[in-house]
Amino acid sequence: xxxxxxxxxxxxxxxxxxxxxxxxxxxxxxxICLNQSKQEMVYGRLSRRLRENGLGSFKEYLALxxxxxxxxxxxxxxxxxxxxxxxFREEHHFRILAEHVAKRKxxxxxxxxCAACSTGEEAYxxxxxxxxxxxxxxxxxxxxxxxLDTQVLAKARQGVYALDCVEKLxxxxxxxxxxxxxxxxxxxxxxxxxxxxRQLNLLHDSWPIRGPFDAIFCRNVMIYFDKxxxxxxxxxxxxxxxxxxxxxxxxxxxxxxxxxxFRLRGKTVYELGKGCPMKGPAPDNLxxxxxxx
Numbered sequence: 001x002x003x004x005x006x007x008x009x010x011x012x013x014x015x016x017x018x019x020x021x022x023x024x025x026x027x028x029x030x031x032i033c034l035n036q037s038k039q040e041m042v043y044g045r046l047s048r049r050l051r052e053n054g055l056g057s058f059k060e061y062l063a064l065x066x067x068x069x070x071x072x073x074x075x076x077x078x079x080x081x082x083x084x085x086x087x088f089r090e091e092h093h094f095r096i097l098a099e100h101v102a103k104r105k106x107x108x109x110x111x112x113x114c115a116a117c118s119t120g121e122e123a124y125x126x127x128x129x130x131x132x133x134x135x136x137x138x139x140x141x142x143x144x145x146x147x148l149d150t151q152v153l154a155k156a157r158q159g160v161y162a163l164d165c166v167e168k169l170x171x172x173x174x175x176x177x178x179x180x181x182x183x184x185x186x187x188x189x190x191x192x193x194x195x196x197x198r199q200l201n202l203l204h205d206s207w208p209i210r211g212p213f214d215a216i217f218c219r220n221v222m223i224y225f226d227k228x229x230x231x232x233x234x235x236x237x238x239x240x241x242x243x244x245x246x247x248x249x250x251x252x253x254x255x256x257x258x259x260x261x262f263r264l265r266g267k268t269v270y271e272l273g274k275g276c277p278m279k280g281p282a283p284d285n286l287x288x289x290x291x292x293x
Contacts (some may be wrong), residue, residue, distance in 0.1 A: 011048050012115075013056045013057040019042060020032075022080075026076075029201075030077055030080075047073070078150060086176070087165065087169055087170070087217040089122065090219065090268075094125060094212070098132065110142070111142050112126055112215050112216075113144050113146070113217070114145040115221065116217075116221040117152075118147060118152050118218070119156050123156065124159065131177075137188070139194075142196070143210075144209060157222060160186050163180070170268060214244075215245060215247070217235055217248045218233075238272065246265065250268065261274050267280065
């Protein structure tokens with residue numbers, strides 16, 4: 001087993017003070033809380049940015065950021081965000097969503113928000129689920145998928161994945177929803193047409209997105225935020241949801257501190273709390289009019 005690099009073996013000078021400044025910057029800009037155990041991760045990921053910029057120390061790199069270099073700020077955030085995802089991850093969520101929509105599918109068009117879409121597997125899993133529910137490749141469904149990381153959004157829009165990304169899917173699912181091209185699998189154009197990918201920072205005061213949504217998937221995101229930040233995001237979700245809408249969270253996330261806003265309906269699936277005010281726009285002011293579609 002290899003030990004973590006010590007200070008005298010590191011390529012770049014990296015002090016505890018540098019780490020504290022990085023923690024403050026990423027928390028202020030993206031709400032991400034880095035604990036002390038993440039020092040080596042931060043060093044490894046940001047060392048690539050130092051090499052790219054021809055810098056010799058983290059002090060120089062932080063000075064570059066603090067001068068307001070917009071391009072490097074984007075790369076900084078992209079480097080420190082984690083994008084672990086897979087098709088139909090936590091599969092029970094998609095079954096619950098399918099049942100929820102099937103009961104209402106003729107009442108109105110379905111609007112879904114994938115609030116941390118990463119490289120697109122979750123958003124396309126939602127699209128496949130809706131196609132199955134409606135028995136059509138062109139169901140009355142609109143999906144908006146957002147992420148902070150511009151690099152993963154670019155990959156998501158392409159809809160092209162290595163074959164090992166789909167190897168755990170049933171063969172019938174792969175044949176139906178993907179085109180195999182030598183060593184990659186490309187999602188069908190109909191799936192891509194259902195999903196609109198946009199960059200969005202959940203910490204911003206104003207989101208360029210409107211509801212009301214039948215479901216919001218915000219999974220494995222809250223764990224990176226402190227409780228006040230989580231609360232602020234959840235409060236902004238409320239007016240964007242239909243009264244019977246569902247919020248899907250990650251398997252290790254709990255909303256016990258916001259039980260007045262959301263109550264547990266099933267395993268990491270929530271519905272609006274009793275008496276929760278609905279302030280969202282009327283159904284004709286949906287994402288297509290918000291600049292997000």
